[in-house]
Amino acid sequence: MLLKAYHSNLLCSHFPMLLRCSRISFNQSQRSALRYYSSMESSRVKVQVRQGVVVGREGRLPNGEPYHSFLGVPYAVPPLGELRFRSPVPLESFDTPILDCTREKSPCHQKEPMTDKILGSEDCLHLNVYAPAKPSTTGPLPVMVWIHGGGFLFGSSNGTLPLSLISEDVIVVTLNYRLGAWGFLCLPEEGIWGNAGLKDQRLALQWVHDNISQFNGDPNNVTLFGESAGAASVHLHTLASHAHKLFHKAIMQSGSANMSWVFQINPARRVRRFCELLGCKSSDTRVMLNFLQSHEKVTPMDVLNNLLPVLSSDERRRGLPFTFHPVVEDSNSTDTFIDTPVLELLQCKDTRAMPTIMGYNSAEGVVMLINAVRKIEEINNDLARFVPRNVPLATDHAEIQYVAQKMRDFYFNGHNITHEQLECMTNLLTDYHFMVDLQLAVEYQAKYKTRSPLYFYRYDYTGGRDLFKRHMQLEFIPGACHADELHYLFQTPGIDSTKFAEKDRRNIKRLSVMWTNFARHGNPTPAESNITKDLGCVWQPINSVNSGEQEDSSLNCLIIDEECRMAHDPDKDRMDFWKGIYRSYPALDYSRFSAKL
Numbered sequence: 001m002l003l004k005a006y007h008s009n010l011l012c013s014h015f016p017m018l019l020r021c022s023r024i025s026f027n028q029s030q031r032s033a034l035r036y037y038s039s040m041e042s043s044r045v046k047v048q049v050r051q052g053v054v055v056g057r058e059g060r061l062p063n064g065e066p067y068h069s070f071l072g073v074p075y076a077v078p079p080l081g082e083l084r085f086r087s088p089v090p091l092e093s094f095d096t097p098i099l100d101c102t103r104e105k106s107p108c109h110q111k112e113p114m115t116d117k118i119l120g121s122e123d124c125l126h127l128n129v130y131a132p133a134k135p136s137t138t139g140p141l142p143v144m145v146w147i148h149g150g151g152f153l154f155g156s157s158n159g160t161l162p163l164s165l166i167s168e169d170v171i172v173v174t175l176n177y178r179l180g181a182w183g184f185l186c187l188p189e190e191g192i193w194g195n196a197g198l199k200d201q202r203l204a205l206q207w208v209h210d211n212i213s214q215f216n217g218d219p220n221n222v223t224l225f226g227e228s229a230g231a232a233s234v235h236l237h238t239l240a241s242h243a244h245k246l247f248h249k250a251i252m253q254s255g256s257a258n259m260s261w262v263f264q265i266n267p268a269r270r271v272r273r274f275c276e277l278l279g280c281k282s283s284d285t286r287v288m289l290n291f292l293q294s295h296e297k298v299t300p301m302d303v304l305n306n307l308l309p310v311l312s313s314d315e316r317r318r319g320l321p322f323t324f325h326p327v328v329e330d331s332n333s334t335d336t337f338i339d340t341p342v343l344e345l346l347q348c349k350d351t352r353a354m355p356t357i358m359g360y361n362s363a364e365g366v367v368m369l370i371n372a373v374r375k376i377e378e379i380n381n382d383l384a385r386f387v388p389r390n391v392p393l394a395t396d397h398a399e400i401q402y403v404a405q406k407m408r409d410f411y412f413n414g415h416n417i418t419h420e421q422l423e424c425m426t427n428l429l430t431d432y433h434f435m436v437d438l439q440l441a442v443e444y445q446a447k448y449k450t451r452s453p454l455y456f457y458r459y460d461y462t463g464g465r466d467l468f469k470r471h472m473q474l475e476f477i478p479g480a481c482h483a484d485e486l487h488y489l490f491q492t493p494g495i496d497s498t499k500f501a502e503k504d505r506r507n508i509k510r511l512s513v514m515w516t517n518f519a520r521h522g523n524p525t526p527a528e529s530n531i532t533k534d535l536g537c538v539w540q541p542i543n544s545v546n547s548g549e550q551e552d553s554s555l556n557c558l559i560i561d562e563e564c565r566m567a568h569d570p571d572k573d574r575m576d577f578w579k580g581i582y583r584s585y586p587a588l589d590y591s592r593f594s595a596k597l
């Protein structure tokens with residue numbers, strides 16, 4: 001029950017977003033022609049893509065301008081039967097020459113976090129395209145491709161309306177990808193190399209590359225952006241071989257590939273335990289795969305009800321309730337996404353560098369706070385559960401208690417944790433799950449990827465759209481919770497944004513302009529933009545770190561708040577504490593825990 005309570009509370013951070021929750025060849029003359037043509041219904045629009053014709057609809061932006069949406073566009077063959085768990089197969093043509101894309105399609109299988117209701121379908125590999133309707137006077141528009149978060153376990157692009165972003169004359173594509181076991185189960189002996197969910201994302205990017213010009217988008221100016229697990233996905237894409245080929249800029253919000261929760265531990269043990277729980281006792285991998293791919297023997301309910309029992313006791317203790325997620329693939333993989341440990345890739349000088357924004361929210365850990373309060377005595381007796389797994393000490397090693405005591409001294413002044421120290425607990429949870437690893441990733445980027453600008457931010461803003469803290473009655477905790485910024489970047493169907501408080505509308509505008517400036521120019525505050533007057537500052541990139549140790553670098557950082565400002569080395573005292581720990585106990589690479597090396 002404790003794990004389930006933690007799981008439900010962690011999912012709540014994304015739950016509002018969840019609730020809203022034969023090829024045709026084109027010649028040059030066709031490409032330069034008008035892509036849109038009206039159907040008999042004035043509110044419907046059609047676009048020719050390589051797989052056929054998609055029919056979308058027209059809507060209105062908050063500023064009154066029209067936009068076009070094309071919802072539930074399939075980009076892969078449904079991954080059913082023998083395709084379950086495997087790399088996605090490109091869709092050559094639609095089932096019908098003209099495809100109705102006026103309604104969202106089913107999300108990928110998952111459990112609704114509040115009710116445990118099973119949602120979705122295995123036939124879920126669809127994307128949505130949102131484009132300004134008015135003709136562009138400056139040529140093809142920048143393209144932004146969004147990857148949702150949710151711990152690689154839940155979430156969807158459905159209900160994610162990017163109205164403020166497309167108001168700034170960009171095209172936004174959102175996508176669904178396989179989650180949990182469907183997206184990340186790994187059985188390399190049978191050609192199930194893992195990372196199918198990441199490969200879904202990659203295939204969606206290929207679809208964008210092939211088709212977005214038909215929507216007046218620029219396939220040579222694509223920005224990939226995401227939050228939490230979506231941001232970790234973006235980071236992994238920047239380290240993969242298709243970087244620069246399918247996208248050219250990256251935005252990572254509250255996530256990076258080197259975080260503790262990104263990679264599976266011992267995927268071979270995990271899949272065998274999963275089979276046992278489902279009723280397959282064989283150790284023969286062919287038998288296991290045939291069993292797992294049988295829709296009669298293994299139903300979606302079976303899969304979803306047996307994810308948490310797969311977790312190790314240490315994962316349960318640490319509050320890391322994600323069963324199947326990315327792996328470092330076997331070197332024999334025939335469709336590799338990543339086969340090299342992450343820290344090695346981060347230290348490859350200038351390999352696949354591109355303009356990048358990275359950042360985090362100041363109070364990410366609020367989302368885990370409710371469960372921590374429920375278990376406060378248990379945590380007091382076992383603070384070592386929050387010693388990161390990359391500290392090279394076994395859970396029963398005497399020195400791990402020494403590290404735990406140093407944490408108690410630093411975060412709680414040596415005292416037991418009480419209900420009066422929730423802000424301190426928030427800081428610990430923020431650092432453990434997000435901030436420390438993200439800042440280390442920023443420092444690696446600054447040191448080794450020096451040819452492209454890197455913009456760093458901390459999001460502090462609190463306002464009327466901070467739904468999680470309000471719902472959990474935690475508004476007294478200062479700072480921005482995990483995923484708070486999403487309610488300003490995206491809009492909820494049926495909610496009139498003109499009725500928001502003035503400061504909230506201002507925050508929506510700031511984020512939209514900075515993110516789309518970056519998509520257009522590779523700079524969130526270019527000289528030609530008026531955004532600097534509103535911000536009161538220019539967002540300075542991090543200076544390249546060409547020499548010296550990482551801990552000696554200085555990080556320029558934009559503090560995004562009601563009054564924005566440039567700062568240096570945010571949360572430096574907390575980062576210095578953890579760097580001191582890692583000087584004594586050099587950090588392991590989390591991704592190596594999943595690799596066959």
